[in-house]
Amino acid sequence: MLGWHDSTALKSVLPTKEAAAFKKHFGFTTVEQLLRQYPRVHTPHGVNLSAGLGVEGDIITVIGTIIATNERLDRRGNKMYTIVIEDQPHLISATFFRASWISKVLTQGTRAMFTGKLKFFRGVPQLQHPDYLILPRIGEKKRSTGALKGLTTYGDVAEVTELLSELDYIPIYPAKAAMPTWRIFGAIHEVLRTTEPYADPLGGYAPKDLPSFDEAIRGIHEPGPEGPGPAIDRLRYDEAMQIALVMAVRRADSAHRQAVALEPIPGGQRQRLLDGLRFPLTDGQRRVIAEISEELNKPRPMQRLLQGEVGSGKTIVSVISMLQAVDQRKQCALLAPTEVLATQHARSIQETLTHAGVDAKVVVLTGSLNTKQRKQALLDIVSGEADIIVGTHAIIQEGVDFFDLAFCVVDEQHRFGVEQRNHLRGKGRDGTTPHLLVMTATPIPRTIAMTAFGDLSMSVLTELPGGRRPIESFVVAEINRRWVERAFQRMREEIEAGRQVYVVCPRIQGEGGVEETFAYFREQVFPDLRVGMLHGKMPADAKEEVMLAFAAGELDLLVATTVIEVGIDVPNATIMMIRESERFGVSQLHQLRGRVGRGGNASICFFHTGLEAGEEAVKRVQAVAATTNGFDLAEIDLEQRQEGDVLGARQSGTTNLKLLSLVRDREVIERANRDAAYLVSRDPELAQKLIVDVDDDSQGFIEKS
Numbered sequence: 001m002l003g004w005h006d007s008t009a010l011k012s013v014l015p016t017k018e019a020a021a022f023k024k025h026f027g028f029t030t031v032e033q034l035l036r037q038y039p040r041v042h043t044p045h046g047v048n049l050s051a052g053l054g055v056e057g058d059i060i061t062v063i064g065t066i067i068a069t070n071e072r073l074d075r076r077g078n079k080m081y082t083i084v085i086e087d088q089p090h091l092i093s094a095t096f097f098r099a100s101w102i103s104k105v106l107t108q109g110t111r112a113m114f115t116g117k118l119k120f121f122r123g124v125p126q127l128q129h130p131d132y133l134i135l136p137r138i139g140e141k142k143r144s145t146g147a148l149k150g151l152t153t154y155g156d157v158a159e160v161t162e163l164l165s166e167l168d169y170i171p172i173y174p175a176k177a178a179m180p181t182w183r184i185f186g187a188i189h190e191v192l193r194t195t196e197p198y199a200d201p202l203g204g205y206a207p208k209d210l211p212s213f214d215e216a217i218r219g220i221h222e223p224g225p226e227g228p229g230p231a232i233d234r235l236r237y238d239e240a241m242q243i244a245l246v247m248a249v250r251r252a253d254s255a256h257r258q259a260v261a262l263e264p265i266p267g268g269q270r271q272r273l274l275d276g277l278r279f280p281l282t283d284g285q286r287r288v289i290a291e292i293s294e295e296l297n298k299p300r301p302m303q304r305l306l307q308g309e310v311g312s313g314k315t316i317v318s319v320i321s322m323l324q325a326v327d328q329r330k331q332c333a334l335l336a337p338t339e340v341l342a343t344q345h346a347r348s349i350q351e352t353l354t355h356a357g358v359d360a361k362v363v364v365l366t367g368s369l370n371t372k373q374r375k376q377a378l379l380d381i382v383s384g385e386a387d388i389i390v391g392t393h394a395i396i397q398e399g400v401d402f403f404d405l406a407f408c409v410v411d412e413q414h415r416f417g418v419e420q421r422n423h424l425r426g427k428g429r430d431g432t433t434p435h436l437l438v439m440t441a442t443p444i445p446r447t448i449a450m451t452a453f454g455d456l457s458m459s460v461l462t463e464l465p466g467g468r469r470p471i472e473s474f475v476v477a478e479i480n481r482r483w484v485e486r487a488f489q490r491m492r493e494e495i496e497a498g499r500q501v502y503v504v505c506p507r508i509q510g511e512g513g514v515e516e517t518f519a520y521f522r523e524q525v526f527p528d529l530r531v532g533m534l535h536g537k538m539p540a541d542a543k544e545e546v547m548l549a550f551a552a553g554e555l556d557l558l559v560a561t562t563v564i565e566v567g568i569d570v571p572n573a574t575i576m577m578i579r580e581s582e583r584f585g586v587s588q589l590h591q592l593r594g595r596v597g598r599g600g601n602a603s604i605c606f607f608h609t610g611l612e613a614g615e616e617a618v619k620r621v622q623a624v625a626a627t628t629n630g631f632d633l634a635e636i637d638l639e640q641r642q643e644g645d646v647l648g649a650r651q652s653g654t655t656n657l658k659l660l661s662l663v664r665d666r667e668v669i670e671r672a673n674r675d676a677a678y679l680v681s682r683d684p685e686l687a688q689k690l691i692v693d694v695d696d697d698s699q700g701f702i703e704k705s
Helices: 016-026 031-035 149-154 159-168 180-192 213-219 227-255 268-277 282-294 314-326 339-355 371-383 418-425 444-450 481-496 512-523 539-549 586-593 616-626 630-640 666-682 684-690
Strands: 043-044 058-074 078-087 090-097 111-121 124-128 131-134 170-171 305-310 333-334 360-366 386-393 403-409 434-441 455-463 472-479 500-504 533-534 557-560 574-577 603-609
Touching: 031 180, 058 170, 090 111, 111 180, 170 180, 213 227, 213 500, 227 444, 227 666, 227 684, 268 314, 268 339, 282 305, 282 314, 282 434, 282 455, 305 314, 314 333, 314 339, 314 386, 314 403, 314 434, 333 339, 339 360, 339 386, 339 539, 360 371, 386 403, 403 418, 434 455, 444 666, 472 481, 472 616, 481 574, 481 603, 481 684, 512 557, 533 539, 574 586, 586 603, 586 616, 603 616, 616 630, 666 684
Parallel strands: 090 124, 305 434, 305 455, 333 386, 333 403, 360 386, 403 434, 472 603, 500 557, 500 574, 533 557, 574 603
Antiparallel strands: 043 170, 058 078, 058 111, 078 090, 111 124, 111 131
16 A cells, blocks of 8 residues: 555454454455455444345345344244344345344344345345344443454453444445454454554645545544545545556656657658558548657657557558668567467568568567577577567567667557566667557546556547448347348358458357357358368467468458457458357457458448347447447446456456546546656655555556556
């Protein structure tokens, strides 16, 4: 957390048994871990508000008044006691078995807190034998009683229940069966009671209109009359500030690095390519080329992100920009996420240069090169014979030495981590840092751009090059066989007109996988047509052969996995069917759809689904089908996904975001960015100290949005 850590062992603060329980059930061993277990909701004391019901099987906590009771015998003659709890706007029943004494404690009119596993019976929420804590009525002075012996580890249970009854807002924690919310509260209260006030990590740079850090960390657990809002605001600000400082420090670091100023050469190779293009550039492409050219002509390394819709012409922009370095007799590297894409980039770039009469050598370096090919490629790179080096991560492996690398382009930025990117930046000559351009066809919401890419300047391409036509999209449900057959008919019509078709599957093997679908289309749907198969587990030479065959028009239909998501550019392909489209995310569906419509022909994307209309996953697919604007879809994607997913938390496990919302907190993020820039300019040592534990590996959560 931003500049704050408390590594005090829980076992030194809590009773040994209790500390062991937190380690067993939550993995917590330090005070910091426990204090960062924030409440998931706060219930105003004296107001019967629902603590928020979940799904069946969740451990939930409700606070309410018992409005009805019923005692009866089960089939075996054992007593069952059922109560109905009113927790506005819900009515929740709770049943206790073989505990006749409970009927004397949990009587009608009693107000209490209940924690248990949620079940539903005929749509009615139920708790079975929940733990409970009886609360006094508002204004009632007598001490509370309860059935939670765990609280006695912190002293008299009545003292803790009295504290709960006196709080203006009762915190409700993410709990487990053996660790109900009030047991967590009791431990946190004990830690806060015995802990000295924390110094504010931001010192004199702390926001004056928000609580201090110590007030915030205490206020989120034990709010006063003002409620938890101010404390949450401060902790949310700190989360935004941590990301903002990482980016501000990176920007400052780049500003102090030296790069080779690449001045445009009139009449050079760059100009020759511009004069020899087979198509006119869009206004957007010309604007972005000018932006990049201006930055390349500076002695500080360019760090720019180029966003562009699928097919918006990012690659030609990068090639024109790379020739500005080639004109100065410098080398360029283009890093691609897959061998298929790297090979295709190298081939298409060389063809474009040759057609325009540009004298520049393109060398490809991938892991599948044989020994002889690899040796020759490495020799060309280290000798300076190679002007543009295109490859996968093989480019940044040990043993790859450049003659004079001055400009790096990273395609599909989200596929690479900060460590790989920095390794490439460190390959400049005589201590210089190469200029950097990262490109993505995945539109990025503004809040993500401010956080995950806050260290980069931004360029955006929104226009499609001339000749490209919008793609029509349709959702095709498997249960509607008439629609499915019509989709197959449209595929045949396009193929008979000389066009080609993609069919994308979510997996390689098993039901609905590439192998099964390939056999289905080849043997049953189109037995008279040329059907091919492509997936990531095929040998590299086999993948290359299939790709070339499809690009050359030797295959009518290609059944593939998402290996085609980036890179395979076949202008003649006019139809795509994405099987089980509900299994893909919004951005990925948009990326896949962009593989068709790359020529001047009308194109169609069929989003196949096995689900019925109305289900949430289908609604997501329908949202994609309704628009081809990737930036609109990016916002939809962000709203539907958890922030942790967006920041890659599930992959890296390192994100510290617990309160900051990338959907709702744009103003907080903007403020943190301004404050971080100011802090870095005034006190760079403090800035470094505040993020010292956010190393390159941990920053993976920032990179993989």
